[in-house]
Amino acid sequence: MTQDTCTDVVVVGAGPAGMTTASCLAESGVRALLLDEHTAPGGQVYRSVEKVTDKRPADLNVLGSHYRSGSKAVERLHSSGAQYWPGTSVWEISAAEEPALAVGVVRDGRARMIQAGHIVLATGAMERPTPFPGWTLPGVMTVGAAQTLLKSSGLVPEGRIAVAGSGPLLYLYISQLIKAGKKPQVILDTRPRASLQTKLSVLAALTVDPASMFRGLGWMREVRREIRVRERVHRLRAGGVEKLSSISYESCDRQFTDEVDLLLVHDGVIPNTWLAMSAGCRHHWNVQQRCWVPDITGAGQTSRQSVSVVGDAAGIIGADASVLHGEAVACEVAACLEGKQPGVVGNAAHPLLAWQHRTLRRCLDQFYPPAQEFELPPDDETVVCRCEEVTAGEIRRVAALGCVGPNQGKAFTRCGMGPCMGRKCGVTVSRLIAEHHGLSMHEVGHYRIRPPVKPINVGQLADLETDADAHTD
Amino acid sequence: MYRRRDPISDSIIIWFCDRRIEAAADDSVAAALLAASISCFGRTAVSGAPRAPFCMIGNCFDCLVEIDGETNLQACLVTVREGMRIRPHPGNGFGDDGEKGEA
Amino acid sequence: MNHLDIAVIGGGLLGSAFAYGLSTDGGRVGLIDEGDHAIRTARGNFGLVWVQGKGLGMPDYARWSLRSAYAWTPFSEELQAQTGTLVEYHRPGGFYVSIDDTEFADNVARLKQLRDEAGDEGYDYEVVERAALCEQLPGIGPDVPGATYCPHDGHANPLKLLRALQEAFRLNGGTYTPSSRVTTIRPVNGGGFEILCEGGREFGCEKLVIAAGHGSAELGKSLGMEIPIFPVQGQVVVTERAQMTMTYPTNYVRQTDDGNYLLGPSARDVGFNDETETTTLRDITRRCTTAFPHLRRLRIQRTWAALRIMTPDGFPVYLQSEAYPEAFSFSCHSGVTLAAVHATDVSRWVLDGHIPSQYRCFHPERFDVPA
Numbered sequence: 001m002t003q004d005t006c007t008d009v010v011v012v013g014a015g016p017a018g019m020t021t022a023s024c025l026a027e028s029g030v031r032a033l034l035l036d037e038h039t040a041p042g043g044q045v046y047r048s049v050e051k052v053t054d055k056r057p058a059d060l061n062v063l064g065s066h067y068r069s070g071s072k073a074v075e076r077l078h079s080s081g082a083q084y085w086p087g088t089s090v091w092e093i094s095a096a097e098e099p100a101l102a103v104g105v106v107r108d109g110r111a112r113m114i115q116a117g118h119i120v121l122a123t124g125a126m127e128r129p130t131p132f133p134g135w136t137l138p139g140v141m142t143v144g145a146a147q148t149l150l151k152s153s154g155l156v157p158e159g160r161i162a163v164a165g166s167g168p169l170l171y172l173y174i175s176q177l178i179k180a181g182k183k184p185q186v187i188l189d190t191r192p193r194a195s196l197q198t199k200l201s202v203l204a205a206l207t208v209d210p211a212s213m214f215r216g217l218g219w220m221r222e223v224r225r226e227i228r229v230r231e232r233v234h235r236l237r238a239g240g241v242e243k244l245s246s247i248s249y250e251s252c253d254r255q256f257t258d259e260v261d262l263l264l265v266h267d268g269v270i271p272n273t274w275l276a277m278s279a280g281c282r283h284h285w286n287v288q289q290r291c292w293v294p295d296i297t298g299a300g301q302t303s304r305q306s307v308s309v310v311g312d313a314a315g316i317i318g319a320d321a322s323v324l325h326g327e328a329v330a331c332e333v334a335a336c337l338e339g340k341q342p343g344v345v346g347n348a349a350h351p352l353l354a355w356q357h358r359t360l361r362r363c364l365d366q367f368y369p370p371a372q373e374f375e376l377p378p379d380d381e382t383v384v385c386r387c388e389e390v391t392a393g394e395i396r397r398v399a400a401l402g403c404v405g406p407n408q409g410k411a412f413t414r415c416g417m418g419p420c421m422g423r424k425c426g427v428t429v430s431r432l433i434a435e436h437h438g439l440s441m442h443e444v445g446h447y448r449i450r451p452p453v454k455p456i457n458v459g460q461l462a463d464l465e466t467d468a469d470a471h472t473d
Numbered sequence: 474m475y476r477r478r479d480p481i482s483d484s485i486i487i488w489f490c491d492r493r494i495e496a497a498a499d500d501s502v503a504a505a506l507l508a509a510s511i512s513c514f515g516r517t518a519v520s521g522a523p524r525a526p527f528c529m530i531g532n533c534f535d536c537l538v539e540i541d542g543e544t545n546l547q548a549c550l551v552t553v554r555e556g557m558r559i560r561p562h563p564g565n566g567f568g569d570d571g572e573k574g575e576a
Numbered sequence: 577m578n579h580l581d582i583a584v585i586g587g588g589l590l591g592s593a594f595a596y597g598l599s600t601d602g603g604r605v606g607l608i609d610e611g612d613h614a615i616r617t618a619r620g621n622f623g624l625v626w627v628q629g630k631g632l633g634m635p636d637y638a639r640w641s642l643r644s645a646y647a648w649t650p651f652s653e654e655l656q657a658q659t660g661t662l663v664e665y666h667r668p669g670g671f672y673v674s675i676d677d678t679e680f681a682d683n684v685a686r687l688k689q690l691r692d693e694a695g696d697e698g699y700d701y702e703v704v705e706r707a708a709l710c711e712q713l714p715g716i717g718p719d720v721p722g723a724t725y726c727p728h729d730g731h732a733n734p735l736k737l738l739r740a741l742q743e744a745f746r747l748n749g750g751t752y753t754p755s756s757r758v759t760t761i762r763p764v765n766g767g768g769f770e771i772l773c774e775g776g777r778e779f780g781c782e783k784l785v786i787a788a789g790h791g792s793a794e795l796g797k798s799l800g801m802e803i804p805i806f807p808v809q810g811q812v813v814v815t816e817r818a819q820m821t822m823t824y825p826t827n828y829v830r831q832t833d834d835g836n837y838l839l840g841p842s843a844r845d846v847g848f849n850d851e852t853e854t855t856t857l858r859d860i861t862r863r864c865t866t867a868f869p870h871l872r873r874l875r876i877q878r879t880w881a882a883l884r885i886m887t888p889d890g891f892p893v894y895l896q897s898e899a900y901p902e903a904f905s906f907s908c909h910s911g912v913t914l915a916a917v918h919a920t921d922v923s924r925w926v927l928d929g930h931i932p933s934q935y936r937c938f939h940p941e942r943f944d945v946p947a
Contacts, residue, residue, distance in 0.1 A: 037531060039552050058479075092854065095849075113854065136527075138523050138525035141529070144528065148530060152504060153505075154478040155478070157474060157475055242512070242523050262474055386527075401739075412738075414834075417878065419534035419875070423533070424528075444612070450879050451852060451857075455876075456875070458865060461857060461861045462861040462872065
């Protein structure tokens with residue numbers, strides 16, 4: 001019996017971009033199948049929005065009006081006619097060299113292949129890796145993780161909490177936490193002294209998108225009023241036996257040590273490119289956003305004909321812009337399937353809004369630059385590859401040996417060979433190698449990503465049945 | 474590390490090793506364990522260092538656990554079920570209490 | 577222009593072994609390599625240091641493999657002592673496991689034929705029926721009829737090996753130049769060669785070794801060397817780490833010192849396509865779980881596809897340019913097994929300036945014999 005399923009378009013990721021793309025396609029008569037590894041739609045930004053709206057409506061006041069607005073996209077998905085498979089992880093996209101496009105998934109503990117005419121990757125964003133000594137201790141988590149726990153289970157951190165890094169999400173979360181009745185002990189702001197350019201960028205952003213800017217600056221002001229902030233923090237270290245118990249850092253030429261129970265870190269978000277890279281889509285290094293982004297033509301067309309990318313996965317644009325992008329990519333894909341020229345797409349549908357979002361994004365990038373020391377950990381003892389526990393010193397050593405790229409580095413140190421497949425170390429490794437050899441990130445490149453992109457067991461793969469088996473029986 | 478804002482309205486019982494834990498019916502396994510102050514979900518393959526969830530969105534793989542005999546599940550992506558038995562992921566050979574155990 | 581006594585083109589398992597071996601002699605040796613994103617067959621190796629089953633139709637190859645297997649012990653010990661990098665070589669003997677009766681019968685017949693061809697110089701092996709297998713290979717599957725055991729077989733960590741070779745090479749004063757794909761080799765009047773690379777780097781050398789994997793054919797041509805090689809794709813499935821239970825390497829599965837299992841093999845004729853393919857990976861897991869059902873519950877950590885450098889009969893192609901005798905080229909798909917003899921014997925041939933006549937069997941002229 002064949003396990004195959006056929007559809008016109010597979011969309012991966014049920015955040016605002018993915019939900020909108022799938023909805024839009026289904027509404028125009030295209031068979032769309034939306035896959036997501038979570039058990040409910042919303043992605044990260046609108047994580048558990050249905051559940052919170054239903055069962056914990058009081059939490060909506062804590063989480064804010066922007067979060068609440070996520071219900072719109074979810075409702076649209078449910079009424080669009082798009083097929084939706086939650087609890088489904090994608091471990092493979094068949095190679096371009098193979099005759100048929102297929103997506104390998106694991107669902108209910110079983111592996112199966114889905115044939116499709118086109119794939120849209122809406123895999124969203126992930127937090128930028130933040131390596132520093134002690135970051136692997138239990139008790140150190142990302143701000144996004146803490147926010148997910150608040151959204152999905154109404155959990156609030158206990159004890160003494162420090163929050164380190166920078167970025168709008170950091171301030172949003174802390175303002176939500178304050179509303180939920182808990183204040184962190186201290187905020188460790190890792191940004192350098194604001195340059196004139198940075199200050200000008202804030203002014204520019206205020207004129208371009210005053211609503212978003214006031215909202216963001218509002219969180220910041222409110223938070224900084226209530227909680228002690230240490231500025232220009234560097235040499236952050238976490239300490240403890242078996243779990244976090246203290247942190248130390250420098251701020252304005254002074255040394256500090258604090259006893260803490262939880263350290264939340266955040267240094268901006270970057271596109272989650274793992275599936276796109278595994279599918280062989282070309283990527284380039286975006287110097288401004290300091291991350292890998294897929295090469296895109298039109299609205300979301302990658303270098304591989306049957307693969308598109310949408311939303312933050314194509315370059316960080318935020319939730320609202322992701323919805324617009326979803327509509328544009330859906331149009332482009334639908335036209336493509338019909339063999340038509342998409343015409344003038346891209347964000348031409350809403351050019352002014354798109355420009356506004358882009359400009360705001362540029363300003364935010366200026367205002368919240370990634371911390372130098374997270375990008376290039378100064379201490380050799382810092383674990384860079386969490387899975388294989390490979391240190392910055394080890395990477396520097398193999399760079400000196402002649403490794404000019406992360407794949408050779410992987411071969412020599414095992415860095416990137418663990419289950420996360422380099423999600424938490426890839427950018428750092430490339431940066432360390434680039435720095436050693438005086439090369440650009442583009443010249444150094446990124447890990448070659450192979451399947452499985454999400455976990456699959458030997459037995460699950462062995463039991464996989466494909467169309468080919470049906471014909472040979 | 475974490476506490477619930479509201480009391481559990483639809484509680485179920487799950488197990489982490491020998492520990493009986495009360496969870497909300499729609500918790501992720503990771504959330505349920507963190508709310509029960511579990512700070513070590515498993516140990517690393519290389520040095521046996523303790524690990525707990527880091528990212529909660531399925532990217533760090535520090536929350537890998539074994540559930541009802543099935544291995545390699547990310548606790549942040551799986552919803553709890555009544556009677557669920559969770560153990561640290563056995564693959565690396567470091568057992569429940571951090572000792573290298575027999576297969 | 578960088579001046580070298582000997583230039584080795586290709587930083588894979590062959591090139592690195594030659595560079596290391598040559599660097600022990602004291603001259604200026606340079607290893608010229610491509611960058612991170614080239615074909616890099618060396619990264620996809622299974623890691624067997626294998627003797628049994630080799631050499632059907634060419635007993636000399638079986639002898640060559642056996643010689644290397646025994647040279648591996650001092651070779652790996654020296655590398656480890658010099659660099660501190662463990663290459664994890666073990667020679668407990670190896671099992672060729674069969675997953676059905678036909679395969680078993682074929683394998684036994686093949687080994688017998690090899691023994692008959694080799695006579696007194698054949699290697700040891702024994703046929704092991706299922707009942708006796710359970711002790712040495714715990715967890716062997718119920719459908720496995722038996723295996724053949726050869727005490728000369730072993731395994732090593734190919735990635736550590738590559739690293740150790742390059743580390744030792746540098747410690748010996750060798751220079752490693754990556755990101756330097758060779759575009760042209762120009763013989764110089766009076767002897768020696770000029771090597772031009774993409775990006776403008778240039779080298780001058782007295783002697784030249786071409787060990788550039790798939791790139792060797794093109795480079796060899798300009799010096800009158802016909803190197804008949806073509807790609808055969810192999811895929812490998814690597815599991816997460818697990819408790820150590822498998823001390824013997826087998827043809828299908830081996831467990832590394834870190835605890836990962838490697839599952840293979842496969843062979844596809846797909847040109848220079850180094851992408852994995854689902855059905856091939858699936859079939860690998862099916863065969864390996866027939867052999868060892870307990871592998872089923874392990875997570876697949878990653879998969880690989882790499883392009884073997886294959887010759888028409890599967891045996892190495894070693895030659896020296898007739899027009900320019902200071903240029904050599906060596907190609908084979910058994911870079912791990914033969915690493916020891918490559919570092920010792922073959923490097924010696926290059927230093928001495930000629931390939932001994934007893935190894936003429938590896939010259940590609942053997943393919944010119946009319947049918």
